[in-house]
Amino acid sequence: MTDKVLISDKISDDGLAVFKNAGIAFDHLPEITQDQIKETIHNYTGWVIRSRSRATADIIERADKLRVIGRAGVGVDNVDTAAATRKGIIVMNTPGGNTTSTAEHTISMMLSLARKIPQAHQSMREGQWDKKSFMGVEMNGKVLGVLGLGRIGQEVVKRMKSFNMQILGYDPFLSVERMQQLGVEPCTVDEICKRADFITVHTPLSPETKDLINETRFKLMKKTARIVNCARGGIINEPALINALKSNQIAGAALDVFVSEPTPADDEFRKLNNCVVTPHIAASTVEAQENVAIQVAEQIVDVIKGGPVRNALNVPSLDPEILPIVGPYMELAEKLGLFISQYRRGRATKLRISYSGTVLDHSTTPITIAAIQGFVKSASDVPVNFVNAGPMLKDRGVELIETKLSESGQYTNLITIEVEQEDGSKNYIAGSLLTRKMPRIVILNDKHFNAVPEGNLIIIENEDVPGIIGAVGTVFGKNAVNIGQMTWGRKTADNTAMTIINIDTEVKEDVLNQLRNLPHIKSVDLVKL
Ligand code: NAD
Numbered sequence: 001m002t003d004k005v006l007i008s009d010k011i012s013d014d015g016l017a018v019f020k021n022a023g024i025a026f027d028h029l030p031e032i033t034q035d036q037i038k039e040t041i042h043n044y045t046g047w048v049i050r051s052r053s054r055a056t057a058d059i060i061e062r063a064d065k066l067r068v069i070g071r072a073g074v075g076v077d078n079v080d081t082a083a084a085t086r087k088g089i090i091v092m093n094t095p096g097g098n099t100t101s102t103a104e105h106t107i108s109m110m111l112s113l114a115r116k117i118p119q120a121h122q123s124m125r126e127g128q129w130d131k132k133s134f135m136g137v138e139m140n141g142k143v144l145g146v147l148g149l150g151r152i153g154q155e156v157v158k159r160m161k162s163f164n165m166q167i168l169g170y171d172p173f174l175s176v177e178r179m180q181q182l183g184v185e186p187c188t189v190d191e192i193c194k195r196a197d198f199i200t201v202h203t204p205l206s207p208e209t210k211d212l213i214n215e216t217r218f219k220l221m222k223k224t225a226r227i228v229n230c231a232r233g234g235i236i237n238e239p240a241l242i243n244a245l246k247s248n249q250i251a252g253a254a255l256d257v258f259v260s261e262p263t264p265a266d267d268e269f270r271k272l273n274n275c276v277v278t279p280h281i282a283a284s285t286v287e288a289q290e291n292v293a294i295q296v297a298e299q300i301v302d303v304i305k306g307g308p309v310r311n312a313l314n315v316p317s318l319d320p321e322i323l324p325i326v327g328p329y330m331e332l333a334e335k336l337g338l339f340i341s342q343y344r345r346g347r348a349t350k351l352r353i354s355y356s357g358t359v360l361d362h363s364t365t366p367i368t369i370a371a372i373q374g375f376v377k378s379a380s381d382v383p384v385n386f387v388n389a390g391p392m393l394k395d396r397g398v399e400l401i402e403t404k405l406s407e408s409g410q411y412t413n414l415i416t417i418e419v420e421q422e423d424g425s426k427n428y429i430a431g432s433l434l435t436r437k438m439p440r441i442v443i444l445n446d447k448h449f450n451a452v453p454e455g456n457l458i459i460i461e462n463e464d465v466p467g468i469i470g471a472v473g474t475v476f477g478k479n480a481v482n483i484g485q486m487t488w489g490r491k492t493a494d495n496t497a498m499t500i501i502n503i504d505t506e507v508k509e510d511v512l513n514q515l516r517n518l519p520h521i522k523s524v525d526l527v528k529l
Pocket of ligand 1: 096098147148151152173174202205206209230280281282284379380396
């Protein structure tokens with residue numbers, strides 16, 4: 001039976017040419033309906049989509065020949081990846097195809113702000129010749145602060161160096177060494193806010209980056225500061241930005257992305273004179289569209305011809321009989337990775353994942369991927385897969401070390417993740433499956449526990465003296481925080497103790513601070529799993 005690819009959204013001719021040149025038949029049907037896809041999907045080995053078509057579970061269910069679904073673009077919200085995985089179908093996307101376009105748009109926004117080009121253009125259209133209102137500023141010699149130095153952030157840096165700007169950067173997942181190689185001075189967010197003339201954000205939107213730039217941080221900025229967001233709406237708090245622009249706390253903002261899109265016709269940002277807005281078009285260029293079309297076509301050709309699998313988002317190659325056995329370890333490893341990424345102190349330089357006991361009866365590769373997935377989860381929009389996991393850590397300056405140990409101590413199986421930080425200090429966590437359905441955190445640093453890796457956890461380290469539990473309980477009681485479970489670990493040698501508490505509700509920073517202010521408390525951390 002010959003292979004055939006369904007292309008159910010419009011893609012560029014260059015993408016189609018990749019299939020032609022590879023001798024692979026295809027149907028380019030950009031108008032096809034969901035019902036028609038459902039009727040015909042059983043004929044295809046590959047399926048290319050953009051954002052119009054949806055790879056739903058009912059279609060996937062009928063896709064008996066299908067081996068790969070390729071999204072020309074990044075987001076795969078329109079693909080039921082779990083259903084595809086169950087059916088053994090690879091789901092892939094094309095990250096990076098729009099990096100240059102987005103970086104160039106960011107720079108266009110900065111220049112628009114500096115020279116008020118949109119406003120001047122508008123006034124010309126209105127028949128005026130107004131030179132006075134559009135006094136601009138130069139970029140030359142100014143300070144640029146870049147928050148998030150991934151693909152796009154780094155491309156912005158490279159280009160803005162040619163404008164002779166001094167560049168400050170913040171990215172907790174990138175080593176200082178890597179930043180210096182880029183010619184970026186590593187700074188805190190507050191330092192950037194204080195010193196920068198231009199600020200641009202290029203992080204994913206995550207609990208850590210939501211409202212990264214807020215009212216307090218606007219107050220730190222120069223009155224002449226200008227800020228750009230071509231990443232995700234919400235990284236800059238919108239009400240705080242409106243206030244800062246209205247009160248001339250800062251000089252201007254340029255936004256391509258918003259918390260809620262499309263924005264209403266009377267949205268405040270559309271009206272403010274010192275604000276430049278575009279409708280989420282940073283990636284909308286001919287080249288970016290071509291890039292993703294070519295990339296997805298090449299990746300699908302590779303899969304059909306038995307070549308390498310690139311940018312796969314799922315792990316369908318795992319034997320369906322093995323998945324129920326390895327799956328619970330993967331789940332545990334992801335939780336441990338997520339835990340230690342939140343519990344780490346400072347930038348990570350090494351991630352050491354060790355296995356011992358019965359977990360070694362099967363391949364540990366998917367478990368390592370799951371652990372990395374947990375570790376980088378909040379740092380990237382791009383899902384981790386077999387192919388990009390190692391490079392993704394390496395890009396962040398983190399070395400991955402995987403070891404298999406013969407000793408598992410008192411546990412029948414043990415997964416340990418140790419993170420080494422820039423100052424040489426280490427944190428480690430170990431987890432074990434008591435039964436297939438009972439994952440537990442059993443070690444945190446030098447102490448033993450029996451903690452359920454789920455929900456919100458508070459980790460308290462204290463001097464091992466009487467009265468701590470009572471004092472902690474009082475703070476929780478006063479603040480109506482309900483304790484779900486609590487587990488203790490202690491080390492008599494240095495007189496320290498640690499408590500891991502599962503709490504039923506969200507807990508505010510203020511409650512954590514009340515705990516931190518109690519006598520004999522050394523540290524209080526909140527970890528969300
Ligand atoms: P990337 O994953 O390559 O880079 C993100 C960087 O942010 C990483 O270096 C990561 O370490 C860093 N980061 C993560 N958490 C951070 C934190 N708390 N503080 C500081 N840095 C943090 O992603 P990318 O491809 O460069 O994309 C960057 C952003 O641009 C994403 O939000 C993406 O969704 C967005 N984007 C927007 C458009 C658009 O059309 N406007 C197009 C493409 C990408």
